[in-house]
Amino acid sequence: MTKLKDWLIAAGVLALGRGTPPPRDQKARIVAPGDPDRRAENVVLALFFLATLAGAAFIVVYALDRLSHDTQWLGLAIGAAFALLALASTVIAHRLVVTEEVVEPYPEDSPDAQEEIEQIVEESGSRFTRKRLVTVAGAGALGTLGAALLAPAASLGPVLHTGELYRAPWRRGRRLVGDDGRALSADEIEEGTFYTAYPEGADRELIGAPIVVVRLPTAEIRDRKDWAPRGIVAYSKICTHAGCAVALYRKPTFAAVQPRPALVCPCHYSTFDPADGGAVLFGPAGRPLPQLPLAIDGAGHLRAAGTFSGPVGPAWWGVRMGKARS
Ligand code: FES
Structure with missing residues (x-):
């Protein structure tokens, strides 16, 4: 469960991260501040970049449609894109998200609990030094992968110039x-x-x-x-x-x-x-x-x-x- 929570928090940090969070002087921290880890960040950025390249390679191979063994190349490209994204998420979860242990189960449907979770998400990202860059790189990788998954729809036939x-x-x-x-x-x-x-x-x-x-x-x-x-x-x-x-x-x-x-x-x-x-x-x-x-x-x-x-x-x-x- 702790691992699953780490992954969810990692996804939340990337999705909701909007630069430096506003000061929360008035509230006590829930998650202890973590030390920045620029090396892990660099690894994540490199993995996102490679995942973007793999997704783009799928689109190029699909569009060219004249390479020998192109089915194998397509499989390799899309498989590599997924694997690289999974690897990036794993590094984020293990190296860049501060782990917060919860002893009591969260009360359900409580506004206070929701606020607490938001606070945990913000504070769990304290190790990131380039949150905006990591977010853009992640969005680029996911966007390219999405475009690669949609590319085969082009084979359904022309829509405009028929x-x-x-x-x-x-x-x-x-x-x-x-x-x-x-x-x-x-x-x-x-x-x-x-x-x-x-x-x-x-x-x-x-x-x-x-x-x-x-x-x-x-x-x-x-x-x-x-x-x-x-x-x-x-x-x-x-x-x-x-x-x-x-x-x-x-x-x-x-x-x-x-x-x-x-x-x-x-x-x-x-x-x-x-x-x-x-x-x-x-x-x-x-x-x-x-x-x-x-x-x-x-x-x-x-x-x-x-x-x-x-x-x-x-x-x-x-x-x-x-x-x-x-
Ligand atoms: S292509 Fe299906 S019956 Fe002819």
Whole structure:
């Protein structure tokens, strides 16, 4: 209990310390004055400084995001920041806070007792010679650590400049090409299989670039029939749940008992209906897979007839309010 009290008093001294306390001539001291310990103070200042550096290092490693083994570096930085702060608190408790032994338990809810505790807190800091500096250093270390803990929230997605998230490289007339860069023709798209395609001449790394193409019997298509020439439909390959690639095509092999064809994301099994505008049939995805309208040109090649039906990619705040743009 005495140790716990020392820690609480140490925290109180740092939090409430406001320079030299007003004279308490009229009151007898409760805590005997302690000798200043500048060496211990220097150690505490150095530990706070190192904790600040460790917290800042976490933010830098997180922001750079291109160091090898960055997860290990992040763990090391945040662990070091906590360890250094704990060490600083231990030095304060053992070397810089005057210990005051209480024999009787404090009476509860008594104004006198509260005043006494305030007096103990003030008097326990009598060993500090640079209380303001130690307080600023401690606040800096805690502030940096707090900022480091909040930094990963940046990965939740942009809040202000969200325009890029709605942009896709597809526009009316752009040809669909396969992995090898060859233009896809409508004739080569067969039922029961699954093709990945990209916009001709555009950056394939863009989140809106890859699409999946499948062919269905035209009579089965229930929504946007004019987006599906000869029953060929195209959807974004990026799952609307958490952004994995939609990489499976469920094709019934015995139609009497099997469910209808569906596009499936293997991460958490979100299942989308290619015959119904990419509607979610199953799984955690919160919105349909964005559909790309198709057309067939005079040479029989597949081309986009516009851009997607909705924003591509995983859900983020406000995603339902925007529209996909070319
Ligand atoms: S990312 Fe596709 S189901 Fe979760």
